[in-house]
Amino acid sequence: MEESRRSFLKIAGIAAFGLSAIPAIDIFASESSKKAPAPAPDFSLTENSKALSAKRWGMVIDTRKFKSEKDLEHIMSVCHSIHNVPNMTNKRHEIKWIWSEEYPHAFVGDENEYLSEKLAHTPIIVLCNHCQNPPCVRACPTQATFKRQSDGIVMMDMHRCIGCRFCIAACPYGARSFNFRDPRPFISKTNLEYPTRMKGVVEKCTFCVERLAIGKIPACVEASNGAIIFGDLENPDSEIRKLLKNNFTIRRKQHLGTGPSVYYIV
Amino acid sequence: MPNNNNKIYDKNKIVIGIVIFLIISLFPIWYNHFKNVPAPDPLLTEKAKIAKECVLPKVLMKTEHMQLLNSWRDSVVRDGKRLYTNSQGKVFDMSLSNGCLDCHSNKKDFCDRCHNYASVRPYCFDCHIDNPKEKK
Numbered sequence: 512m513e514e515s516r517r518s519f520l521k522i523a524g525i526a527a528f529g530l531s532a533i534p535a536i537d538i539f540a541s542e543s544s545k546k547a548p549a550p551a552p553d554f555s556l557t558e559n560s561k562a563l564s565a566k567r568w569g570m571v572i573d574t575r576k577f578k579s580e581k582d583l584e585h586i587m588s589v590c591h592s593i594h595n596v597p598n599m600t601n602k603r604h605e606i607k608w609i610w611s612e613e614y615p616h617a618f619v620g621d622e623n624e625y626l627s628e629k630l631a632h633t634p635i636i637v638l639c640n641h642c643q644n645p646p647c648v649r650a651c652p653t654q655a656t657f658k659r660q661s662d663g664i665v666m667m668d669m670h671r672c673i674g675c676r677f678c679i680a681a682c683p684y685g686a687r688s689f690n691f692r693d694p695r696p697f698i699s700k701t702n703l704e705y706p707t708r709m710k711g712v713v714e715k716c717t718f719c720v721e722r723l724a725i726g727k728i729p730a731c732v733e734a735s736n737g738a739i740i741f742g743d744l745e746n747p748d749s750e751i752r753k754l755l756k757n758n759f760t761i762r763r764k765q766h767l768g769t770g771p772s773v774y775y776i777v
Numbered sequence: 778m779p780n781n782n783n784k785i786y787d788k789n790k791i792v793i794g795i796v797i798f799l800i801i802s803l804f805p806i807w808y809n810h811f812k813n814v815p816a817p818d819p820l821l822t823e824k825a826k827i828a829k830e831c832v833l834p835k836v837l838m839k840t841e842h843m844q845l846l847n848s849w850r851d852s853v854v855r856d857g858k859r860l861y862t863n864s865q866g867k868v869f870d871m872s873l874s875n876g877c878l879d880c881h882s883n884k885k886d887f888c889d890r891c892h893n894y895a896s897v898r899p900y901c902f903d904c905h906i907d908n909p910k911e912k913k
Contacts, residue, residue: 553863553864554861554862554863554864555861555862556852556856556858556860556861556862556871557858557860557862558857558858558859558860559859559860562857657855659857661857662857666854666855668854668855669854669904670850670854693903701906703874703906703908704874704875704906705906706874706904706905706906707904707906708904709900709903709904720857724857724859
């Protein structure tokens with residue numbers, strides 16, 4: 512018995528040593544049986560030739576042109592219906608891409624003690640400011656929200672969003688909403704061309720990238736009857752730059768240094 | 778000296794027990810073996826039949842369509858490029874609901890049939906519309 516155990520251990524030891532050679536064998540084997548390299552991809556990815564482009568998209572909202580709350584509601588409902596934004600019955604689950612605030616709420620920190628009667632009650636239409644220095648992008652751990660280098664739009668990649676809501680905490684404008692529930696039952700009429708969202712992701716205005724890509728201006732601009740002007744902030748000849756040159760404008764919470772791209776004429 | 782006889786007591790009962798145990802524990806294997814489910818045959822719509830060809834050759838589509846979709850969504854959402862030109866020079870709108878499901882508008886008899894067979898549940902349709910042609 513004693514001896515057979517001894518020889519067993521010897522054989523086991525040699526076998527174990529032999530196993531340690533496997534990686535080396537693999538290297539040689541893979542060297543010789545290497546697959547032919549895959550053929551180079553034979554395709555191209557391009558933009559639509561009609562796509563609108565800019566160095567940095569921006570907006571001027573002429574609040575003087577809004578006569579009543581009705582005008583704002585029309586714009587909001589156009590945006591929300593084409594993007595399948597649900598109409599949540601519970602206020603705490605509300606999803607909004609574009610909505611209205613009273614002046615003192617929209618411009619916190621810039622309101623004077625004695626505001627003109629008119630201004631104090633003017634509803635201001637607000638949306639994502641597509642900041643130059645967006646705090647939400649810095650907060651996002653997965654780069655689900657990011658700034659498009661080509662045109663400055665702050666994008667949402669729903670596929671990467673893990674629903675941590677850091678961006679909601681980071682955004683000083685409340686421009687982001689979280690889907691606490693499955694939104695589908697709350698969408699009255701679905702636009703079949705645009706995806707909905709699902710429970711657990713954050714969403715917001717995207718300056719209508721899907722429309723810019725096919726040569727259309729954002730839906731709110733189109734629906735505003737000239738009260739909202741959209742254009743390239745970096746192009747000195749654009750209509751939007753002319754407006755900025757000739758009018759006094761303000762931006763929301765400018766003192767925070769986020770560099771909003773949405774300007775207001777009040 | 779302990780009693781060293783090698784007799785198994787209740788041999789019959791133990792053998793029967795082992796056989797029953799094996800039958801039950803290997804149930805999934807022999808059940809599927811004799812069931813012999815044929816691979817499903819995805820149905821093509823009229824529109825797809827007229828188009829004749831998919832984005833990539835059929836073999837590649839079968840095995841690589843998930844990677845293709847993945848690169849499409851990154852290209853659209855992150856790079857802003859929405860058109861795909863394949864090796865034949867045919868241009869496709871890189872869209873799940875408005876592209877793939879424009880030709881394969883019979884998702885139930887096409888994508889789902891295969892996915893059910895392979896037990897894959899893409900979560901894409903929690904957001905993407907799965908019946909772009911039908912009106913609810």
